[in-house]
Amino acid sequence: MLLHTIYELKRREDAAARAGITIEEKNWPPFFPIIHHDIANEIPIHLHRLQYFAFASLLGLTACLFWNIVAVTAAWIKGEGATIWFLAIIYFISGVPGAYVLWYRPLYRAMRTESALNFGWFFLFYLLHIGFVIYSAVAPPIIFKGKSLTGILPAIDIMGDHALVGIFYFIGFGMFCLESLLSVWVIQQVYMYFRGSGKEAEMKREVARGALRAAI
Numbered sequence: 001m002l003l004h005t006i007y008e009l010k011r012r013e014d015a016a017a018r019a020g021i022t023i024e025e026k027n028w029p030p031f032f033p034i035i036h037h038d039i040a041n042e043i044p045i046h047l048h049r050l051q052y053f054a055f056a057s058l059l060g061l062t063a064c065l066f067w068n069i070v071a072v073t074a075a076w077i078k079g080e081g082a083t084i085w086f087l088a089i090i091y092f093i094s095g096v097p098g099a100y101v102l103w104y105r106p107l108y109r110a111m112r113t114e115s116a117l118n119f120g121w122f123f124l125f126y127l128l129h130i131g132f133v134i135y136s137a138v139a140p141p142i143i144f145k146g147k148s149l150t151g152i153l154p155a156i157d158i159m160g161d162h163a164l165v166g167i168f169y170f171i172g173f174g175m176f177c178l179e180s181l182l183s184v185w186v187i188q189q190v191y192m193y194f195r196g197s198g199k200e201a202e203m204k205r206e207v208a209r210g211a212l213r214a215a216i
Contacts, residue, residue, distance in 0.1 A: 050111075050193065068088050123194075141153070
């Protein structure tokens with residue numbers, strides 16, 4: 001039922017997009033463009049601030065995972081093993097592009113086109129993002145290998161043996177905490193806008209119609 005509703009929303013939005021096809025030129029970062037990004041010209045002015053904060057959240061995740069590599073590399077040099085370093089690399093090369101594709105780009109398109117579907121994708125994957133950064137700030141030795149994330153628990157554990165590496169981990173812990181706070185604020189603000197713009201009601205109507213069609 002929900003998948004059918006999403007399909008219907010996507011079909012309608014694709015039809016609307018075909019009516020006014022635009023070519024998105026890669027323009028960011030300026031020194032080596034790999035994505036299309038133009039908040040000033042494509043996002044309604046009253047949403048600029050919120051979109052910039054969401055972009056700061058993406059950049060913050062990038063900084064967190066990059067620093068995670070730095071700290072884990074230091075731990076590896078001090079004898080913690082190569083496995084945690086390889087995991088840290090995997091978190092970065094999958095986490096940053098994944099965040100852009102799964103939640104930042106849907107939000108960007110939602111803000112630009114008022115797409116209820118893209119808002120839905122953003123909320124789904126941004127909640128997973130928030131769960132990951134909060135988990136990373138603690139980094140219990142489950143699911144992910146303990147010291148491959150610079151959370152508070154591995155920071156305390158490693159501080160006794162290697163003080164400098166421990167400081168690196170505590171810095172990483174602080175960065176993940178800041179990213180968690182920013183992310184929670186962003187999703188709250190986006191949800192407030194989503195409700196106020198009437199998109200929540202639109203999505204509920206589509207779900208109800210989908211349920212009715214399925215029942216019939």
